[in-house]
Amino acid sequence: MTKQISEEDVYLFHQGTHYFSYQFLGCHRDGVKTRFVVWAPHAKKVELAGDFNDWSGKGYALTKLDNAELWYGSFPDIQENTRYKYRITAPNGDTFLKADPYAFRAELRPLTASVIPSWKQYMWGDQEWELLKAESDPYHSPLLIYELHAGSWKRDDQNLPISYRVLASQLIPYVKELGYTHIELLPLAEHPLDASWGYQITSYYAPTSRHGSINDLKYFIDQCHQHQIGVIIDWVPGHFCKDDHGLRQFDGEALYEYKDPKKAEKPLWGTLTFDYGKPEVQSFLISNAIYWLKEFHVDGLRVDAVASMTSLNFDRPDSEEKLVNSFGNELNLEAIAFLQKLNEVVFHYFPKALMMAEDSSDLPLITHPTSKGGIGFNFKWNMGWMNDLLKYMELDPIYRKWHHQLLTFSMMYHYSENFVLPLSHDEVVHGKKSLLNKMPGDQWQQFANLRLLYGYMMVHPGKKLLFMGGEFGQYIEWRFQQALDWHLFDYPFHHALFHYLTELHKFYHHQPSLYQLDYHPSGFQWIDPDNHEQSIFIFIRKALDLENHLLIVCNFTPVVYYDFNIGVPTPGTYRELFNSDAACYGGSDQNNTEIHFSFPEGWHGQDQHIKIKVPPLAICIFQQVLESTEEELE
Structure with missing residues (x-):
């Protein structure tokens, strides 16, 4: 990643168009020396x-590049694994220590220094995966995502997070058995507080040290790819935390955040918004x-948190004056x-990337091309579908008939975006209860409801995502500081649920009707x-050939119906x-x-x-027996 600094680098960085700025900013090998470059325009x-x-800064002064707002230094005696920070003198004369915004490695919390990484290159073995991805079409293909928090999927004997390499050996076969096409990891950038789950970051370029080294993480991703599992990571450009060693007031004044505190502050989360x-x-974020x-x-x-970015008043109390833009609205x-x-x-350099917006707003055109006025993502989380479905499923079945529209409404807007x-x-989390524990009724009905929920999700147009633990019916809420309750596999209902989801995913993979036309109205038809x-x-649900369709019946009550006309x-x-x-x-x-x-x-x-x-609290799926199939049955 080493790159010499040029006038073009400096120019592009200040123009906001240096999309590989990490190749010259931060810490790099420079022959026999180690070079440091940092953006600190207000620093004295x-x-x-x-x-x-001794953390004094003595003897290691950086020089400010002419008219560049960048500080540069190159030193011969800085070795791998050395801890460092920038000692910055602010305009008012105050001095303080800051971690390197472009550091590739950081200390394990609660320590906060940046660390010189190993310069040993990782040798990738995922060439076959990259070739397959280049030919892939995610819109018309199966897409099943297993979301997980690496720190709490499993823990070691001391209740500490397992390493990336252990995660590779245990997670990959598990995900393969379940039939997932991708895993999605909660943020992996270094963060000081476990309870933030990685969503309040201090070092955007440093993979968290909780699970091992940079090359350990690359090994994990490489192994996923070699086993045909894609990897998505949560990425957080919406805000950053206020820890003293981080980006806040980096050179003594607002730099990465808005100068106006009304625009900078995110009071709900106690964080700051990027300018x-x-x-x-x-340049920093896109790079x-x-x-x-x-x-x-x-x-x-x-x-x-795309909605927190696009709204000027995302979490502003009603009692405060609202911010508006030059057009008088709150965008x-x-x-x-x-x-x-x-x-x-991103799509210029990585045409097959999955860029997914976690957006709770009703802002239109999130997944439409920028050339047509859209935001340019290729997928958007359907938060409305999720909220309506869970609200409906939490109702006792006797009351569901008065809330029927909660399940039909999603098809009124589904084709407006490419939804996940x-x-x-x-x-x-936060008192919402686990998916299983949201379900009403006795234990049998809870599991039946959950099977129905998963089945309904699988046949509804759109790609799919499920958080870890849901596959075997975790009873209590997710706890970030503990492993999942793996002992539940010893109980028949939980083991059967895991088997069900595995078979449901197999069925999904083998039925083009359930994924080929997720984003085209011809793939869905209401019967009742x-x-x-x-x-x-x-x-x-219909496939591209529009012939071999699936007939789907979902019964959200515990009543069995015989000789039911469809x-x-x-x-x-x-046949079923x-x-x-x-x-x-x-x-x-x-x-x-x-x-x-x-x-x-x-x-x-x-x-x-x-x-x-019609079975109780269940989904059943039928298909017309074509002539060729009838001959096979005979």
Whole structure:
């Protein structure tokens, strides 16, 4: 990553267009010397401090480059693993120590120094994966994401986070067995407080030391790729924490944050907002996105808290005066322009990247091209679907008929964006209860409801994401300081749920109807969206060939219905392919084992209908038996 400094580097950095600024800013090998470059335009003096000078800065002064606002120094006696900070003299004469904003390595909390990394290069072995990715089409392919927090998926015997290498050996086969295509890791950049889960960062370029070295992380990602698992990381350009050694008031004045405290402060989180209009901040953040994609081969970034960036008053109390832009509305135009620029740059260098917006706002065109006025992401988390679904599922089934629209509403807007359906970590913390514990009823009904929830998510248009622990029915909320409750596998209901989700994912992979047309209206057709009295939803999912479609029935009550009429679009015979009420999944085994012949009598607005058994609190999926399939059955 070493790069000599040129006038072009300096110019582009100050123009906000140096998208590889990490290659010259920060710490680098410079022949036999170690070079340091830091942006500190307001500083009166900058020195390098560390164990080598008792953190005094004495003898290690940096020189300010002419008209560049950058400070430079090159020293022969700084070796790998050396701890360092910048000793900065502010305009008012105060001195303080700051970690390197571009440091590639940082100390393990509670220590806060930057560390000279090992300059040993990692030899990647994921060339086959990169070739496959270059030919991939994520919009028309299966996309199943397993979201996890590396610090609490599993812990060691001392209840400490496991290493990246141990994580590779244990997580990859587990995720493969479950059928996930990608894992998504909560933020991996260095952060001082475990309870922030990585969302309040001090060193954006330094992978957290909690799990090992830089090359250990690269090994983990490499192994994922060699086993055909993609890697997405959560990325946090929305705010940064106020810790003294971090970016806040970096050179004695507001530098990375807005100078106006009303724009800078995020009172809800106690953090600061980046100044998105400042060119050097744009270079810093966009380069950081490129850094993770290029140097660590990650396959995508889930951009956190987009709504907090695009709204000037995201968490501002109603009692305070609202901020407005030059057009008189509350949009942060600088942040929107930054996000557009970010996505344009990322897709220029990495056309197959997954750029996912975690956006809770109703701002339109999030996943539309910037050339058409969009923000330029290629996917957006569907927070509305998630909130409506969980609100509905938490209701006792007897009350669901009065809230039927919570499940039908998502299809009113689904095709406005390229949505991912998330059941994420945010929904199983802070008193919200685990997914299983949200479900009403006795234990059997709780598991039946959860199987139904997962089944409904799998057949609803959109790509899928589930947070760790949901796959086996974690009973208590996620605890960031403890491992998942792996002992629950010893209990039949939990083991059966894991088996169910594994089989459901296999079914998803083998049914193009469930992923090829996620973002085209021709892939979905309501048969009966209006049966609120029985809380039954019936619809069709179609593949590109539009023939081999799936007929889906979801019953959100514990009532079994016999000889239930369902309209079908074409005459013929139909068979059940999947049923969440099967005994092997922990259900009551109300299956449709026989072949169903259509009757030439209209129903649900269709010319034909079939009669089926509708299982309780379950999803069942049917497919028309085509002539070739009938011959095979004979």
